[in-house]
Amino acid sequence: MTDSTPFLKSEREGAVLILTMSQPATRNALTGNTAVAEFVQACDEVRRDPGVRVVILTGEGPVFSSGGNVKDMQRYERDRPSPDAIREEYRQGIQRLPRALYQLDVPVIAAINGPAIGAGLDLCCMCDLRIAAEGASFAESFVRVGIVPGDGGAWLLPRVVGLSKASEMAFTGEAIGAAEALACGLVSRVVPADQLMAAARALAGKIAANPGGVLRMTKRLLREGERSSLESLLELSAAYQALAHTTEDHFEAVRAFVEKRAPRFQS
Numbered sequence: 001m002t003d004s005t006p007f008l009k010s011e012r013e014g015a016v017l018i019l020t021m022s023q024p025a026t027r028n029a030l031t032g033n034t035a036v037a038e039f040v041q042a043c044d045e046v047r048r049d050p051g052v053r054v055v056i057l058t059g060e061g062p063v064f065s066s067g068g069n070v071k072d073m074q075r076y077e078r079d080r081p082s083p084d085a086i087r088e089e090y091r092q093g094i095q096r097l098p099r100a101l102y103q104l105d106v107p108v109i110a111a112i113n114g115p116a117i118g119a120g121l122d123l124c125c126m127c128d129l130r131i132a133a134e135g136a137s138f139a140e141s142f143v144r145v146g147i148v149p150g151d152g153g154a155w156l157l158p159r160v161v162g163l164s165k166a167s168e169m170a171f172t173g174e175a176i177g178a179a180e181a182l183a184c185g186l187v188s189r190v191v192p193a194d195q196l197m198a199a200a201r202a203l204a205g206k207i208a209a210n211p212g213g214v215l216r217m218t219k220r221l222l223r224e225g226e227r228s229s230l231e232s233l234l235e236l237s238a239a240y241q242a243l244a245h246t247t248e249d250h251f252e253a254v255r256a257f258v259e260k261r262a263p264r265f266q267s
Helices: 037-049 071-081 082-091 095-100 117-126 153-161 163-172 178-183 192-207 212-225 230-244 248-259
Strands: 006-011 018-020 054-059 108-114 128-133 137-139 189-191
Touching: 006 037, 018 037, 018 192, 037 095, 054 095, 082 153, 082 189, 108 192, 117 153, 128 178, 128 192, 153 163, 153 178, 178 189, 189 192, 212 230, 212 248
Parallel strands: 018 054, 054 108, 108 128, 128 189
Antiparallel strands: 006 018
16 A cells, blocks of 8 residues: 655755655555655755756654655465566655656755665655665665665665675675774765754755756766766767857856955846
């Protein structure tokens, strides 16, 4: 049965959009509810709104996200759906999440308030920046419940922590703490729990102080750089730069630099 309770809470603070996963009773599980559909809708809305420059993603309660709803997985034994049906379920379900969030044009900060388990960890890796509370923990734990990372984790995690560390985490399923996550580059900062959102807001503010259009193009170049050749990326960079040099925000930034004042951007 799918839980129809709204999963995401949305709060706008100027150019910053805060998305909070708000089903602590299920440890903010990403399946068996409307989580994926709500994430896809939120990403679509951000794409259409040039006023959003940064997104902060966090969780309500003591857990960031427990990933897949393991209790819900009992239906695979009970109902015995065919492999083809399960494959299509993943394609039309959880796999829509990385396609929407990872490809989102604006920078996304994960403010990780507690354990990020399985698909919850992979959700962190779909974000651009990760700040963790001291009590946060992380586990690529699919193997421990007899399944593989079905949400793209085998592609996402190695790009964040490197193949060796990702392999260790995926093959053992063991959790690591915030200090180890910082050491391996999974997160860029660890802060006391009561300072987590303040740190995320401060970082978001530094990002949002820049022109929105250029932020979106910069993120796109970083994403393209993960899979393209240098020559291809240089060509795309030249095209984006041609657009950037013709914007009012660029003109204003140069004027402000010369006049030694803070810029006033339009987007």
